[in-house]
Amino acid sequence: MLKKTYWKSLTPLVIVLTLGATILWAHNGVKDPIVIKRMKLMSSMADNTKVLGQMIKKQIPFDAELAMEALTSIGDLAKATPAAFEINASDPKTGAKQIIWDEFKDFSELANQLADIAATNSISTYDDLRPVLMQTARSCKACHSKYRK
Numbered sequence: 001m002l003k004k005t006y007w008k009s010l011t012p013l014v015i016v017l018t019l020g021a022t023i024l025w026a027h028n029g030v031k032d033p034i035v036i037k038r039m040k041l042m043s044s045m046a047d048n049t050k051v052l053g054q055m056i057k058k059q060i061p062f063d064a065e066l067a068m069e070a071l072t073s074i075g076d077l078a079k080a081t082p083a084a085f086e087i088n089a090s091d092p093k094t095g096a097k098q099i100i101w102d103e104f105k106d107f108s109e110l111a112n113q114l115a116d117i118a119a120t121n122s123i124s125t126y127d128d129l130r131p132v133l134m135q136t137a138r139s140c141k142a143c144h145s146k147y148r149k
C-alpha cells in the first residue's frame, strides 16, 4: 500500500525520465546549430535529473556529493536556458513552440524558478532526494506543457 502511493506520487518524475528516452532519435537530422545546442542543454538537464532518479530507485547508491553535483548542474543549466533560447532559431525537428518568443519573459521566468529550486535546496540524506526531485520534475513539466511540442 505504502509503496503504491509512493510510486503514484512519483508520476511527474517518471514522465520526465521517459521523455529523456526520446532524445537519441530526436537529435537525428537536426541541422540548426543553435537548436542542437539548446537540445543538448536539455539532454543534460535530463541526464542530471536521471542521476537523482536512479538514486531514489536505488539503482545507484546514495551519494550526497554526487546528488548535489547533479542539482547544481540542473541549476546552472536552468540559468543558461533563457540565453540558449534567446534567438528564435528553428528546425523542422525542433520541439520548441513558437509562443516561447511571444512570451519570452514568462518562459525565462519558468527557467529562473527551476534555478531557484536548485539553489535553495540541498541534499544530505536519502530522504532529501524525493522532495527535491518532485519540485524539479514539476518545474520541468510546467515549462514543457506550455512551451514544448
Ligand code: HEC
Pocket (backbone or CB within 6 Å): 016, 019, 020, 023, 026, 027, 035, 038, 039, 040, 042, 043, 045, 046, 049, 074, 081, 093, 094, 095, 096, 097, 107, 108, 110, 111, 114, 136, 137, 139, 140, 141, 143, 144, 147, 148
Ligand atoms: C523554461 C522552460 C524549460 C524548462 C524549465 C525545462 N525545459 Fe526541457 N525543454 C524545453 C523546450 C522548449 C524544449 C524543446 C527544445 C527544442 O527542441 O528546440 C525542451 C526539451 C527537452 C528535452 C528533449 C531534448 C531533445 O534532445 O530533443 C528533454 C529531455 C528535456 N527538455 C528535459 C528537461 C528536464 C529534465 C528539465 C527539468 C530538470 C527541463 N527539461 C526543464 C523547455 C524547458
